[in-house]
Amino acid sequence: MSLPNAILGLLTYQPMSGYDLKQVFDTSINFFWTAQLSQIYRELSMLEKKGYVTSRIEPQEGRPDRKVYSLTQEGNKSFLEWLNRFSESLLLPVRDEFNIRIFFGSRLPKEELVFQLNKYIRELRLGLELYNTLDNSLRQYAEALLRPEEEFYWRLTVKKGIIMAEAAIRWAEECLQELANSR
Amino acid sequence: MSLPNAILGLLTYQPMSGYDLKQVFDTSINFFWTAQLSQIYRELSMLEKKGYVTSRIEPQEGRPDRKVYSLTQEGNKSFLEWLNRFSESLLLPVRDEFNIRIFFGSRLPKEELVFQLNKYIRELRLGLELYNTLDNSLRQYAEALLRPEEEFYWRLTVKKGIIMAEAAIRWAEECLQELANSR
DNA sequence: TACAGTTACTTGACATGTCATATATAACAT
DNA sequence: ATGTTATATATGACATGTCAAGTAACTGTA
Secondary structure: OHHHHHHHHHHOOOOEEHHHHHHHHHOOHHHOEOOOHHHHHHHHHHHHHHOOEEEEEEOOOOOOOEEEEEEOHHHHHHHHHHHHOOOOOOOOOOEOHHHHHHHOHHHOOHHHHHHHHHHHHHHHHHHHHHHHHHHHHHHHHHHHOOOHHHHHHHHHHHHHHHHHHHHHHHHHHHHHHHHHHOO | OHHHHHHHHHHOOOOEEHHHHHHHHHOOHHHOEOOOHHHHHHHHHHHHHOOOEEEEEEOOOOOOOEEEEEEOHHHHHHHHHHHHOOOOOOOOOOEOHHHHHHHOHHHOOHHHHHHHHHHHHHHHHHHHHHHHHHHHHHHHHHHHOOOHHHHHHHHHHHHHHHHHHHHHHHHHHHHHHHHHHOO
16 A cells, blocks of 8 residues: 555645656655556556546657646545554564575575675665765755655655664674674 | 575475464564465465475374475475575665655654654564564574574574664654654 | 364465566667 | 667566465363
8 A cells, every 4th residue: 555655645746747756756765665667657547547646648749748647635635544544563574585595594605695795785885875965965856846844754764764774784794793703 | 586485495494384384484584574374375386386395295183184395306406596696686675664654744743753653663662572582582493493503593683683673763763853853 | 062262274366566568759879 | 870868658477465264173261
């Protein structure tokens, strides 16, 4: 139920096409809930069937016509209901494939584990850099979407990404330490 | 591809029924990769079709017969290949529904946000307690599965759970702080 | 004695997510 | 001239995950 509601939520800002939505996703929600274009298009047609959005074709010269979706009153109502209806448990099932490999770590050569842990750390550091540059451009993003009052909350979600990535780096470094000790 | 390989990995310890596998899951892998019984049964029959496991019916008195699955040589080979084939990117897409709601936080009453953040912290603390008691029982678990040499790696996965939960708690507390400041 | 809970296995429908491919045109670079 | 990237939408096959219910018989509790 997250993706359709994330889409409805973004459409509360302004009418957008599926392509537009993907752009906004990639610079915001994508960091904690990924969506592919194909999924967005599918959800949009399902939301239209339910009457939560309406579409309007905008002819364009030279490039394919835009299909712009707008939120309906029922769509807005449904979104706000979802937003206010926090699930029983706020802890969603974690899916961490990297941890599965660590779980079976005794079957891997230690050098391979050390190599992969270092690679993991490198990738997390790249992610951190991305979050930090994103953090700087948040204000412009808020202005572009005509939603300056959202900036505060967007900043909180970015902060979570940063804190979690830093924690994962610390964990991986401890793993390297313990692997070195156990040799 | 994670679930079938997690199952194959557990079957390297000893032959088990789907029900057994679920028990082991619930006390270990479930913390970073959840699986429902129905999923495990489905994967087992698919793995059998591929020739990665074989099954044998163990008649039981009084209760339904057990269908015990054993790893084949090809199954073991396939598992080890998967284990050694780390994916290009070690950072799987994160799915954090709680963060979606924070993203749209301006649409929620502040008291509701504060309430949910506190609930989030409480749940994470409960999770931490669980991890800590689990940590103490890891040795017995390792002995029960006749795999004392795995304990070291299992402990690393538990450590990740603890570190990540602690980080999430810190984030939520910072959110509460910032919400209080912004009032 | 009735009911709930546990052991054990299975199926079906559905929801969600991924990957590959298709169409079409403009702008830009090699 | 040719190829790549960006704009824009869409579909199909498949993989994966969730939810609900069904069968069957024992064990423990009220």
